[in-house]
Amino acid sequence: MTAIAPSILAADFSRLGDLVREVDRAGADRIHIDVMDGHFVPNLSMGSVVVKGLRPVTQKSLEVHLMVQDPGKFLEGFLTAGADRVIFHLEVEPDPRPLISRIHQAGKKAGLAFNPDKPVDEIAPFLGLVDLALCMTVFPGFGGQAFISSSIDRVRQLRELIKTHNPTCDLEVDGGIDAVTAPGVVAAGANVLVAGTAIFGAKDGPTAAVKHLADLAAHAAKSWA
Numbered sequence: 737m738t739a740i741a742p743s744i745l746a747a748d749f750s751r752l753g754d755l756v757r758e759v760d761r762a763g764a765d766r767i768h769i770d771v772m773d774g775h776f777v778p779n780l781s782m783g784s785v786v787v788k789g790l791r792p793v794t795q796k797s798l799e800v801h802l803m804v805q806d807p808g809k810f811l812e813g814f815l816t817a818g819a820d821r822v823i824f825h826l827e828v829e830p831d832p833r834p835l836i837s838r839i840h841q842a843g844k845k846a847g848l849a850f851n852p853d854k855p856v857d858e859i860a861p862f863l864g865l866v867d868l869a870l871c872m873t874v875f876p877g878f879g880g881q882a883f884i885s886s887s888i889d890r891v892r893q894l895r896e897l898i899k900t901h902n903p904t905c906d907l908e909v910d911g912g913i914d915a916v917t918a919p920g921v922v923a924a925g926a927n928v929l930v931a932g933t934a935i936f937g938a939k940d941g942p943t944a945a946v947k948h949l950a951d952l953a954a955h956a957a958k959s960w961a
């Protein structure tokens with residue numbers, strides 16, 4: 737089954753709790769929380785207070801995507817606030833093993849992300865250690881960007897690596913995922929879809945958008961399962 741992970745970066749923050757309850761009820765598997773530091777990416781977003789505020793709002797897992805230069809510095813704060821899964825970038829931690837251990841020692845799940853210009857096979861040595869590999873399908877920093885079409889081949893390549901090194905590892909994609917791009921990435925092997933604009937900016941509202949993405953993904957998954 738493909739998991740849908742609404743990215744709250746695109747949500748109306750004046751109604752954040754209600755919107756998270758809505759996507760939870762609509763069937764979202766997890767809530768994706770984008771943390772930006774203005775260094776690793778040219779933008780600022782939110783910190784652990786948002787995780788703390790959302791923790792009582794949903795039982796679904798809270799997934800923190802650290803787009804920051806020094807993830808180790810902020811890790812404890814997010815874990816204490818209630819994060820269930822913490823994802824950080826291979827670009828800033830070329831040896832990610834110590835951070836992965838710290839996350840696992842806290843009883844939480846660890847994810848490793850990489851940008852569209854990083855050779856996919858560089859993640860291979862660490863796939864056996866993580867619960868999730870995040871293939872960025874835009875350069876991180878801003879929501880609402882166009883999906884980079886060459887990502888399809890990268891997802892396919894990552895799926896092959898995951899089959900070899902750790903078949904239970906999630907393959908997540910993030911950036912420009914919508915009703916048009918979702919079927920292609922799922923057919924290529926993605927099983928977790930992060931979507932911000934396509935869900936919180938949807939004309940028909942987040943509930944319809946979550947259900948539509950889930951239906952499209954379920955259909956596309958049949959082509960590779």
Ligand SMILES: O=C(CO)[C@H](O)[C@H](O)COP(=O)(O)O
Pocket residue numbers: 743745746768770801803874875876877878879880881910911912913930931932933934
């Ligand atoms: O990581 C991100 C930006 O760096 C966002 O999660 C991602 O871009 C999702 O937003 P959208 O679905 O609007 O593209």
